[in-house]
Amino acid sequence: EPEVTQTPSHQVTQMGQEVILRCVPISNHLYFYWYRQILGQKVEFLVSFYNNEISEKSEIFDDQFSVERPDGSNFTLKIRSTKLEDSAMYFCASSYREGNQPQHFGDGTRLSIL
Amino acid sequence: GEDVEQSLFLSVREGDSSVINCTYTDSSSTYLYWYKQEPGAGLQLLTYIFSNMDMKQDQRLTVLLNKKDKHLSLRIADTQTGDSAIYFCAERRSSASKIIFGSGTRLSIRP
Numbered sequence: 001e002p003e004v005t006q007t008p009s010h011q012v013t014q015m016g017q018e019v020i021l022r023c024v025p026i027s028n029h030l031y032f033y034w035y036r037q038i039l040g041q042k043v044e045f046l047v048s049f050y051n052n053e054i055s056e057k058s059e060i061f062d063d064q065f066s067v068e069r070p071d072g073s074n075f076t077l078k079i080r081s082t083k084l085e086d087s088a089m090y091f092c093a094s095s096y097r098e099g100n101q102p103q104h105f106g107d108g109t110r111l112s113i114l
Numbered sequence: 115g116e117d118v119e120q121s122l123f124l125s126v127r128e129g130d131s132s133v134i135n136c137t138y139t140d141s142s143s144t145y146l147y148w149y150k151q152e153p154g155a156g157l158q159l160l161t162y163i164f165s166n167m168d169m170k171q172d173q174r175l176t177v178l179l180n181k182k183d184k185h186l187s188l189r190i191a192d193t194q195t196g197d198s199a200i201y202f203c204a205e206r207r208s209s210a211s212k213i214i215f216g217s218g219t220r221l222s223i224r225p
Contacts, residue, residue, distance in 0.1 A: 042218075043215040091157060098211060102147060104159060106156050
């Protein structure tokens with residue numbers, strides 16, 4: 001069964017550094033998403049992306065965050081200047097449509113900021 | 115407002131049925147989901163139901179939706195040790211991209 005893959009599984013970065021989290025969505029999916037889960041808290045929506053544009057973003061997704069689909073297969077989340085509070089599990093998801101099609105999630109990247 | 119609530123823990127005996135409950139606040143929620151998260155793994159979609167349905171059954175899983183009370187439940191029949199995981203209830207409105215998740219219910223199985 002096709003799946004969403006995320007790399008790396010664990011990323012350790014110094015505070016203030018830039019980090020790029022990578023995702024390969026399911027190949028025929030058109031909608032892409034990032035969520036995060038801070039330890040002990042709920043899974044929170046960050047951003048959705050369709051047709052090379054952000055379609056919705058949350059308050060968390062401020063100017064230090066950006067997303068990109070650099071080629072036909074990858075979908076990336078960049079955090080420009082990481083803060084301690086960015087430490088979390090980051091999940092990528094994709095769906096074929098936005099309507100009656102569910103979002104399928106990857107296994108996540110654990111980001112640790114030192 | 116947007117909120118999804120679940121109890122944090124559930125313990126059942128192996129072979130019994132597990133029932134995980136969830137309440138949501140947004141009456142415009144159109145899609146309701148159950149995701150499973152095993153230790154160290156991602157969010158696995160288990161099943162989902164549209165708000166115009168009352169029930170959906172898929173092998174050992176039964177989802178019941180009471181739209182009037184904004185209550186969703188997941189029943190796992192004949193619970194096995196492999197069912198040990200965190201189960202997340204989630205909702206999405208038709209007008210939005212984002213999924214709103216509950217805190218997750220940790221299901222543990224007793225021998």
